[in-house]
Amino acid sequence: MLGFVVKHPGLFSTFQDEGRLGYQSEGMPISGAMDQESMILANKLVGKEQGAVLEMTFMGSSLEFSKNMAIAITGAHMQPMVNNKDIAMYQTVFVYPGDILTFKGLLSGFRTYIAFSDTLELDEVYNSKSTYVKIGAGGYKGRKLEKNDEICVISNTLPLFAQIKKIHRDDEIRVLLGYEFEQFKMPESIFNHVYKVSNEVDRMGMRLEGEKLEHIESADIISSPIIPGAIQVPKSGQPMILLRDAGTIGGYTRIGAVISCDLDRLAQKKPGDSIRFKAVNLEEAVQIKKKWLKTLRNINLSDDRRHFSVVVNGVSYEVYVEEK
Amino acid sequence: MNLTAINEESLLVKFSDDISEDIHLKVKNMYRYALKIDGVLSVVPSYNSLMIYYDIMTTDYDKLTVDLKKVKNHQVIQSEKRIIKIPVCYEMGIDLKRVSDHTGLSEKAVISNHTGRDYLVYMIGFAPGFPYLGGMDAKLATPRLEVPRTKIEAGSVGIGGEQTGIYPLPTPGGWNIIGKTPLKLYDQNNSQTLLKMGEYIRFVPVSKDEYYKIENEVLENKYEIEVVSC
Numbered sequence: 001m002l003g004f005v006v007k008h009p010g011l012f013s014t015f016q017d018e019g020r021l022g023y024q025s026e027g028m029p030i031s032g033a034m035d036q037e038s039m040i041l042a043n044k045l046v047g048k049e050q051g052a053v054l055e056m057t058f059m060g061s062s063l064e065f066s067k068n069m070a071i072a073i074t075g076a077h078m079q080p081m082v083n084n085k086d087i088a089m090y091q092t093v094f095v096y097p098g099d100i101l102t103f104k105g106l107l108s109g110f111r112t113y114i115a116f117s118d119t120l121e122l123d124e125v126y127n128s129k130s131t132y133v134k135i136g137a138g139g140y141k142g143r144k145l146e147k148n149d150e151i152c153v154i155s156n157t158l159p160l161f162a163q164i165k166k167i168h169r170d171d172e173i174r175v176l177l178g179y180e181f182e183q184f185k186m187p188e189s190i191f192n193h194v195y196k197v198s199n200e201v202d203r204m205g206m207r208l209e210g211e212k213l214e215h216i217e218s219a220d221i222i223s224s225p226i227i228p229g230a231i232q233v234p235k236s237g238q239p240m241i242l243l244r245d246a247g248t249i250g251g252y253t254r255i256g257a258v259i260s261c262d263l264d265r266l267a268q269k270k271p272g273d274s275i276r277f278k279a280v281n282l283e284e285a286v287q288i289k290k291k292w293l294k295t296l297r298n299i300n301l302s303d304d305r306r307h308f309s310v311v312v313n314g315v316s317y318e319v320y321v322e323e324k
Numbered sequence: 325m326n327l328t329a330i331n332e333e334s335l336l337v338k339f340s341d342d343i344s345e346d347i348h349l350k351v352k353n354m355y356r357y358a359l360k361i362d363g364v365l366s367v368v369p370s371y372n373s374l375m376i377y378y379d380i381m382t383t384d385y386d387k388l389t390v391d392l393k394k395v396k397n398h399q400v401i402q403s404e405k406r407i408i409k410i411p412v413c414y415e416m417g418i419d420l421k422r423v424s425d426h427t428g429l430s431e432k433a434v435i436s437n438h439t440g441r442d443y444l445v446y447m448i449g450f451a452p453g454f455p456y457l458g459g460m461d462a463k464l465a466t467p468r469l470e471v472p473r474t475k476i477e478a479g480s481v482g483i484g485g486e487q488t489g490i491y492p493l494p495t496p497g498g499w500n501i502i503g504k505t506p507l508k509l510y511d512q513n514n515s516q517t518l519l520k521m522g523e524y525i526r527f528v529p530v531s532k533d534e535y536y537k538i539e540n541e542v543l544e545n546k547y548e549i550e551v552v553s554c
Contacts, residue, residue, distance in 0.1 A: 021377060225336070
């Protein structure tokens, strides 16, 4: 059954889920939503614990719905509208056949997520529906959305209305020194300078510009496994953070890795933004992750609106009043 | 054996600073062992190190360190050697002449050298199904192209410096292409990879006619891959 039609694809919109951890020994990257937290929150708002969401980078997609369902929008603020009327992010939005979702433009962040209450018909590869465009696997035909793509649904449930008061996200990008950090002259200098995000940013990696990180000897190592968040430094001395679609093996010296929770924040950095890294040790990093998991588990899906049942001319209506 | 925390949920086990079949056996052994440890989510082997992803709600760095160090007591067992035969049409090697010119060997000698030995699959990585192979004769070493090609067809067999390999997918690349296999190292239709870490491959020369015949059989799922066990 048809769910929605893509009226305008946006710049780079792909379906993503939690990714495919467990197949890296076969060369498959982990992939999945770059901002996992935004994905999880969007899914909760449409009554799901997990499921593929649409990840839109820099520019929103325009969708025309063919059936009623609930959606929720999280992540970067791109000024979403339904039928040319502003709609709120971080809350359940009910859409009906013929409704058109558009985005006015990016205000902050880099990547926006749409979760759908219906289960979408997408390709599953290695237990994940995440799109990995490099090999054309997963998601919708293994590629980014194109104009007139028709996305079908295979099952539907309609959730109750819910909203999330956006949980606090601090702006720190925390790094655990590790890997071959002792092969740098002054590894700590990564914490003492501000780095700028270059124009070379995609789902595979993010090249930074700033203070050079000097190697003691060579910039090359025997090819070794990398993780999303690994900061590799080629001969140029300019760091590059490898992200969720990066190859599983790399051959450049690594100075350390951005902790996994902070990859969500990194996903919202766009070219020209600045980054200041903060050092953490393993114990702190584990505590940060555990706290994050707990926060997400206990998230309050509140419905703060006042609710009235009104009967007008014999027809009963459910009315919600939102206090601004 | 050296362990380092990489982030809050992954650690790197490193054995040494070189590449050898001995180290490979240790990596392989550790790979099998680590997969069975409670809380381990993904293990990625490479030449001399392994990445281990784990669930911090089930285990932690210190506990895993203890678990992983136990493997030292396990004997490295050399299991049966599996050799996968890879048919290669060397007539399709667009850079065969370049390799011949550089090495001073005739094209025939390049082919017989390349097909005359087995190559160990040290690891699969970089891209799905891409094998990092060891064992090429140093006589065949040829520098990469100065200007990489923007597209190399899937199945291309190449030499880049002292390494030989097979491109599983169409990608840009700078290796000297000496032939092409009709086999799919990564099958997009059922997302399967042909080779596994620890297996050996043997290149078998085939004519263009045989290449196309095998290609058809592969498409129709009728081709039976030849495996030698010893």
